[in-house]
Amino acid sequence: MAAEPGARGGTPPFFRSLRLRTTALVVAVLLAPMLFVFAFLLVERRAWSRVLGNADFAAREAAAALDALGGASPGDPRVHARLDALARTHLLRLRLVDAAGEVVADADHDRGTDLGQRVGDLLLGAIEAEALDAFDAALGPLGQRPELAEARRGLAARGCEFSKSATLLVCHAVNASRSGYVHAQDSSRRPAAHLLYLRGALPRLVAITLPLSLLLALWLSRSFVRPLEALRRRALAKIHEPTPRADLPLQGPAELQDLAAAFNALLATLEERRGANEAFVADLVHELKNPVAAIRGCADALADAPAERERAARLSRLLKESSHRLDALVSQFLELARAEAGMPHEERSRVDLAALARGIVDSMADDGRFPGVRFAVSGAARAEVVGVAYRLESVLRNLLENAASFSGPGGEVHVAIAARDDRRVEATVSDTGPGIAEEALHRVFQRFFTTRGGERGSGLGLALVRAVVEAHGGSVSASSTPGRGATFRVELPLAPPP
Structure with a gap:
């Protein structure tokens, strides 16, 4: 037994449901600040390592x-220039300390800011860091430091070392040289204080708000x-209706009403197609009844009494015409059914529409069915x-005939035949016949419609x-001015360059 459309597998798995996704979104939004803080602290650790490095x-380089x-004395101008x-x-700041612990050379180019600090100021707000000079002075004389x-x-x-407020990071390194001890000092204003405070406060805040957020997420998802x-249940219930009607109620939020309206449009289209198919079947039966009735009448006439030669010839001719018409129908x-299915199994290739049109016209020039037609x-x-x-040949031949x-x-x-700039090929077939009445133009492509009288x-x-x-x-259209002929226009996509 076939499963109901749309009911395959019942409700979708929970991990694919909108409930889970809504809940996950709320939890993710809740946890995002804490994750940001921890991620920023990891970046900060890398910054500390970079400043120290x-x-x-x-x-070492100094x-x-x-x-x-060659062991130049601290008073040598070259020493100051190199530092x-x-x-x-x-x-950064480079200082040279002699054996007595006195600073004999000082070159200070420490800015105290870098890209990380500027990003921190942008995201967390600018901070007032302690003055580097004051912090350095508080550490005592350089020659007496550990x-x-x-x-x-x-x-x-x-x-x-961090300052007391954790807003200033100061790193140092000392290397001995023949001229004395080289003391390198680099600093950076960091938003670490804000981050450390947040790192302690956020988990407590999350622990309090997480249950409430989960309840909110469940309520939103429901x-x-x-x-x-x-809406799904009402749509599936339409399967069991003999004639599904496009009457799903437009209730709820605007988006849900739009979805219900789309379902109604789909149901209305399906109903139109069902009606068109019923009309097509009725037309087909009607068209088939005439040749079948003629064949049956001939058979009855031949069965009732022996037929004279002239009568037998007439019946034979009628049988042949009816069978030919039945076969053509x-x-x-069948050709129409295959074409409407899209011809999925028919091989396609590059076709020169202009050459095809010229070939068909040449073959029709001497066709006895159309005497005097140019x-x-x-x-x-x-x-x-x-x-x-x-198939393309049948299109052009049908329009030409x-x-x-x-x-x-x-x-x-x-x-x-014209190749347009929008990569479309246009084939136009026009005639000098009586034309098509305006009320019949929109029906000329319908099944079993004819204007041949x-x-x-x-x-x-x-x-x-x-x-x-x-x-x-592609697409095809018809236009006509009664008494001045008709024009059929076929548009097809131009083949890509070889």
Whole structure:
């Protein structure tokens, strides 16, 4: 037994439901600030390492530069020049301390700001950091600081300190040289204080608000999903109605009303198509009844009494005509059904529509069915499309034969092929026949509609033309001025460059 459309598998899995997604969104919004703080702290740790690394590298480079001077005395101008150049390059402060612990050279190019600090100011607000000079003075004389004592003992003298407010990070490194001890100091104003305060406060705030947020998320998800589920149930109930009507109520929020209106439009379209199919079947049965009735009448006449030669010939002719008409109807109906399905299994290739039109016109010039009709082709010498060649030939031939039959002796049929700038190929077939009445123009492509009057026609030819053209991604239209002929225009996508 087939499952109901739209009811496959019942309700969707919870992990794919709108309830879970709404809940997850609310929780994500709630946790986002805390995640941001922790992520920013990780970035801060990398910044601390970078500031310390800059100081350490500058101290070693400065010591090597002074050693290269051959132990120049602190008063040598070259010592001051080298320290100043390196401090300017690394944007920090370099000081030279002699054996007595006195600062004999000082080059200060420490800005105290960097990209991370500017981003922190932008996101968390500007902070008032302690003055670097005041912080440095509070550490005591440089020659008496622990890092100098460690350097004198040959230990690695490097480290970082935060100011009391944690808004100023100061890193140092000391390296010995032949001219004295090089002390490198780099600093950065950091938003660490704000972050540390937030890191402690946010988890407590989240613990308080998370239950309330979950309740809010569940309420929101139910508010969103319940109307959708009700609409789904009403739509599925239409399956069991003999004639589903487009009467889903337009209730709830505007978006839900739009969705219900879309369902109603779909149901109305399906009802129109069902009615069209019923009318088509009725027309088909009507068209088939005439040849079938003729065949049955001939069979009854032959069965009732022996037929004379003349009568037998007449019955034979009627049988042949009726069987031919029946065969033509069935064949055209099958071709129309395949074309309306899109011809998915038919091979497509590049087709020169201009060459195809010229070939068809040449073959029709001597056609005995159209005596005295003049044919002409104009336009592009080459216009390629991608399609099923014999189907496109049937489109042009059908339009040309239709135009020629209405033009009559002395009439003219003209085909124009044009490749337009919007990458479309346009084929126009016009005639000098009586034209099409305005009230009939919108029906010429309908199944079993014909304007031939007393002449017999299947009424499927132009319907087949439209189906084939649309299966190729194109369109077809008709225009006419009564008494001045008719024009049929076919548009198809131009083939891409080879």
